Amino acid sequence: xxxxxxxxxxxxxxxxxxxxxxxLSKFPxxxxxxxxxxxxxxxxxxxWKDLLSLxxxxxxxxxxxxxxxxxxxxxxxxxxxxxxxxxxxxxxxIANAGRKAKDIVxxxxxxxxxxxxxxxAAAALEGLTKGHGYAPGTAExxxxxxxxxxxxxxxxxxxxxxxxxxxxxxxxxxxxxALRPSVAHxxxxxSEPKDHDVFLDPFCGSGTIPIERAAYPAxxxxxxxxxxxxxxxxxxxxxxxxxxxxxxxxxxxxISSGSVTSIVTNLPWGKQIAKNQDIExxxxxxxxxxxxxxxxxxxxILLTDRHGILTKASRTAGMKCRALYTISLHxxxxxxxxxxx
Numbered sequence: 249x250x251x252x253x254x255x256x257x258x259x260x261x262x263x264x265x266x267x268x269x270x271x272l273s274k275f276p277x278x279x280x281x282x283x284x285x286x287x288x289x290x291x292x293x294x295x296w297k298d299l300l301s302l303x304x305x306x307x308x309x310x311x312x313x314x315x316x317x318x319x320x321x322x323x324x325x326x327x328x329x330x331x332x333x334x335x336x337x338x339x340x341x342i343a344n345a346g347r348k349a350k351d352i353v354x355x356x357x358x359x360x361x362x363x364x365x366x367x368x369a370a371a372a373l374e375g376l377t378k379g380h381g382y383a384p385g386t387a388e389x390x391x392x393x394x395x396x397x398x399x400x401x402x403x404x405x406x407x408x409x410x411x412x413x414x415x416x417x418x419x420x421x422x423x424x425x426a427l428r429p430s431v432a433h434x435x436x437x438x439s440e441p442k443d444h445d446v447f448l449d450p451f452c453g454s455g456t457i458p459i460e461r462a463a464y465p466a467x468x469x470x471x472x473x474x475x476x477x478x479x480x481x482x483x484x485x486x487x488x489x490x491x492x493x494x495x496x497x498x499x500x501x502x503i504s505s506g507s508v509t510s511i512v513t514n515l516p517w518g519k520q521i522a523k524n525q526d527i528e529x530x531x532x533x534x535x536x537x538x539x540x541x542x543x544x545x546x547x548x549i550l551l552t553d554r555h556g557i558l559t560k561a562s563r564t565a566g567m568k569c570r571a572l573y574t575i576s577l578h579x580x581x582x583x584x585x586x587x588x589x
Contacts, residue, residue, distance in 0.1 A: 252293040254311035256406050261286040262575030266434045270304045303433040306415045309406035310339055317403045321363040324371040331372050332379025350385030351376055351392040359400035372396050420485045423454040427514050433460040439510050439549045450497035451513045455482030458490050498533035500541050508541045511548035518580050528557050535565035548587035
């Protein structure tokens with residue numbers, strides 16, 4: 249059996265456990281080395297391109313090294329020296345790039361330091377240039393993209409394996425309040441997709457959640473929205489097998505009672521809420537309809553930051569509401585909820 253390599257999957261902070269679940273489910277034999285805020289390190293001997301089937305992550309990196317780093321600007325030459333003498337992993341894209349590869353380094357820093365993340369990135373780039381013969385590249389023109397995660401006095405050095413299109417599943421059209429596909433997929437993954445699912449997203453916007461659900465078999469996958477322009481965009485985005493309809497989530501009159509096994513949706517919250525919109529009334533009407541259309545064993549996975557309103561609406565509808573994960577999105581802290589009969 250081939251020796252395993254260590255990879256890093258990045259995701260929205262709060263989704264780490266969901267990323268771990270997907271890794272262990274899709275790649276038996278993989279083991280989790282570490283979990284940090286927005287990052288999961290794991291070891292596997294599966295071909296790295298197979299790992300691109302992991303859809304709850306934003307990006308995939310090859311782990312190169314753990315390094316110790318001082319807190320002061322005067323310690324940066326030591327970082328340069330460590331990276332200059334670093335033995336990079338044997339990996340196809342490193343070998344193919346060759347000694348004259350153009351590279352860039354992005355740094356992320358947490359903790360108390362007297363240097364900026366840009367200074368740390370420059371020190372790491374200098375080490376790659378001095379010790380490995382690489383030439384500095386640009387964001388638009390480079391062969392290798394390295395990442396330096398600095399956490400207090402530890403630094404994680406990695407090579408990015410996914411391109412810009414991976415995080416957004418290509419160049420689809422997104423509505424202003426749309427979830428990233430990776431976050432949408434995390435909601436889908438929590439719904440435990442099954443072949444016999446009758447799936448519904450009644451606030452589908454540009455269609456990200458039903459599109460992510462289409463990664464797994466189902467009896468039917470339906471997305472709906474009350475906005476004609478959102479429905480038109482979602483129809484342009486959706487693959488074959490995903491039905492997009494003009495729907496009022498508070499009046500699902502065309503959907504039979506007890507016919508839906510799984511609802512996954514991003515409820516209106518935060519910037520999605522219009523000035524004069526009564527969110528409490530909206531949630532109460534929607535939960536009443538969700539209670540009606542869901543099969544007795546069905547469930548809903550919902551994302552919102554309106555905890556009090558959602559729990560009250562659930563009680564009114566006679567549904568059980570359980571908070572699962574609170575995540576960080578654009579400086580806000582919405583929670584993923586499980587709703588059942």
